[in-house]
Amino acid sequence: MSIVQNKKAFHDYFIEEKHEAGAVLEGWEVKAIRAGRAQLKEAYVIIRNGELFLIGCHVSPLLAASTHIQPDPVRTRKLLLHAEEIKRLIGKVERAGYTLVPLDIHYKKGRIKLEIGLAKGKKQHDKRESEKQKEWERDKQRLMRPK
Structure with a gap:
């Protein structure tokens, strides 16, 4: 079940592969994500010292968060994958000139997982072409629908 999706990633990139990664989260972040208070729109994944990190993911803390910690909504979060992956x-x-983008945050067996995509950037004409394709699919469904 998806908690948060990054629809902009599908608009801006061709997604070639998808991988599921765990994330190192703090307690208040887990509670906030379960409440749906996360945003992936400006987020991206970088590689530092052979490890993957999620940058720019905004997790708004709940108002009932603990008072003895200072939550940082946009902190860098480490992603967990197998070494060979x-x-x-x-x-x-x-x-090959690819980039890694976060696609969605979801549950798997009670754990919060992040789906990242190996993506290649779209040019402006590619975006227009995919928009036309989506529009045609919608029109086709509308025409095929019984009246």
């Missing part, structure tokens, strides 16, 4: 992603990102 990380190596393969690093190779593709460095060699």
Whole structure:
């Protein structure tokens, strides 16, 4: 079940592969994400020292959050994947001109997971073409619908 989706990623990029990653979160972040107070619109994934990090993901703290900590809504969060997956992603990102974008946050067996996509940027004419394709699919469904 998806909690938060990054619809802008599908508009701006061609998604070639999808990978599921765990995230290192603090307690208040888990509570806020479960309440749906996360945003992936401006987020991206970077590689530092052979590890993946999520940057720019905004998690708004709940009002009932603990008073003895200072929540940082846009802190850098480490992503957890198997070492061979990380190596393969690093190779593709460095060699082939791909980038890593977060696609959605969801539950899996009670844990919060992040789906990241290996993506290639779209040009403006590609965006227009995919918009026309979506519009045609909608029109086709409308025409096929019984009256």
